Amino acid sequence: MAAPALQKTSSAKKTTQWLWEAKSKGGEVKKGEMEAFDAEAVNARLKSLGLNPVKVKKKPYEINLPAFGGGVTGKDILIFTRQFATMIDAGLPLVQCLDILGSQMDNPIFRKVLFQIKAKVEQGSTFADALKEHPKVFDELFVQLCAAGEVGGILDTILNRLAAYREKAEKLKRKVKGAMIYPAIVLVVAIGVTALLLLKVTPVFAKMFGDFGSALPGPTQFVVDLSEWLQNWILHLLASIAAFFFTIVTIYRNPKGRKVMDKIMLKAPLFGPVLRKVAVARFTRTLGTMISSGVPILDALDVTAKTAGNRTVEEAIYYVRGKIAEGKNIAGPLSDTNVFPSMVVQMIGVGEATGAMDAMLNKIADFYDDEVDTAVAGLTAMIEPIMMVFLGGVVGGFLIAMYLPIFSIAGAIK
Structure with a gap:
């Protein structure tokens, strides 16, 4: 017993x-x-x-507080992939690579994940199956490519491709964030300056003008009335703004709502063309990387759809996947979706006909990476003067409105 x-x-x-x-x-x-x-x-x-x-x-017990920004970052994954590929390429055993990288990892959350993966591999699990247990760290694209690398005995080559893919993906993400963040910062500064002038500065002038006892010029009266309205309704205004953003977030979390929002974003006047170019670059880069790594086309399209980042593009890719499963080629269904530019469809069709679709997809991705660069630069160059003129107009208009009564009094004294 x-x-x-x-x-x-x-x-x-x-x-x-x-x-x-x-x-x-x-x-x-x-x-x-x-x-x-x-x-x-x-x-x-x-x-x-x-x-x-x-x-x-x-090791002494430690409390791992969540890292600011969500734990394991894209940069962490990128560095790990590049170092891991170098070690595998140098002939080091898989477990030893994981042990070394885990030991030197600064991020405690990622370090714990790597040691858990190492333990699974030591117990007989495949590397891809061990990765699959951490979907929040390693996405399906990473897992599928590593699985293909293990089966084909080319894990080092796959990891190098993954590292190159993630480097370009991170670069693309930084470009888009840069295009979004700059105007947002200028807009926040403009709103902050306007609120400060209306809530703190205008009441001082209004009290001074009230002592004069004369009628105020139209622009000045408008600014004073706007200041009084803002002081009385500031809490309601802030609550309305919070409710608006909460509504947007709620809609975006709903599958149907997100589908509508993503469609609107792709058709937006300024950012729409940039986001469409980003979607094409991501689609072609992901699909090209997976096909060149030996992943079957249907599996590659499934993963590409899940990593598209836009529901409209995702549905278009699934439509293409369904048509290919029925025996059709890729170019026709791609054209039917009206999501991808005709040039992209034609180039993919040529690549499919010549048997070099992976190379063609990567060429398209490189081209659209450059297109995103140009579009972001043009967008920034266009938005910058508009925001500066807006901010200068607000401050300049306020100063003129506040000094008009003073000029009127000075003229009357003469």
């Missing part, structure tokens, strides 16, 4: 984080941390790596 109980206790044993210090054959002191069942397992692992253990101790 004792044996089953002993076996149950053993199977319930959990791994622990261990801090280790060891010397290499050349005498170099190395430090790191490792997830294992006990100190003996750590020592055995270090010896198998050609290291002579010096000190092994349990």
Whole structure:
């Protein structure tokens, strides 16, 4: 009866984080941390790596607070992918790579994830299956490509492609954010300055003008009335703004609402063309990377749709996938969606006919990356003077309105 109980206790044993210090054959002191069942397992692992253990101790308990911005960032994944690809390409074993990268990882959340993946691989799981257990860190694109790399024995090549893909994807994301953030900052500053002038400065002038006892010029009276209205309704105005943004967020979280919002965004006057170019670049880059890595076209389109970032584009890709499953080529259904430019459809059709669709997709992606650069630069160049004129007009108009009565009084005195 004792044996089953002993076996149950053993199977319930959990791994622990261990801090280790060891010397290499050349005498170099190395430090790191490792997830294992006990100190003996750590020592055995270090010896198998050609290291002579010096000190092994349990890692002190630490509280991992969520990192600002959501834990593991795209930059963390990018750096990990590039370093991981270099190590695999150099011939290091998979588990050793994960151990080294986990030990030197600054982000505690990502470090824990890497050690959990390493433990799964040590237990016999494939690398892709271990990644699949962390969908918030490694998306389906990453998992599918790593699975293809493991099956084909070209994991190092796949990781290098993934690193190149993520570098370009992050660069594209930064461009779009830059185009959005700049006008938003200028607009917030303009609203803040206007509110400050109306709430703090105008009442001082209004009191001074009231002592004059004469009628105010039209522009001045308008600013004074606007100031009084804002003072009386400021809380209602702030509540309305908060309710508006809450409504937008609620609509966007609803599948039908997001579909409508995404469609509107693609047709928006200023940002629509930029977002459409971004969608094309992302679609072609993702699909080209997956096809060149040996992923079947239907699986590649499924993953590409999920990572499209726009419901209108996602539905278009699923439509194309359905038509291909029925035996049709890719160019015809792409043209039917009216989402992708005709040039893109024709180039993909040529790539499909010549058997070089992956190369053609990557060429299209490079072209549209440059197009996004040009569009963002043009958008910024157009918005900047508009925002400056707006801000200058608000401040200048306020100053003129406030000084008009003073000029009138000065003229009357003469």
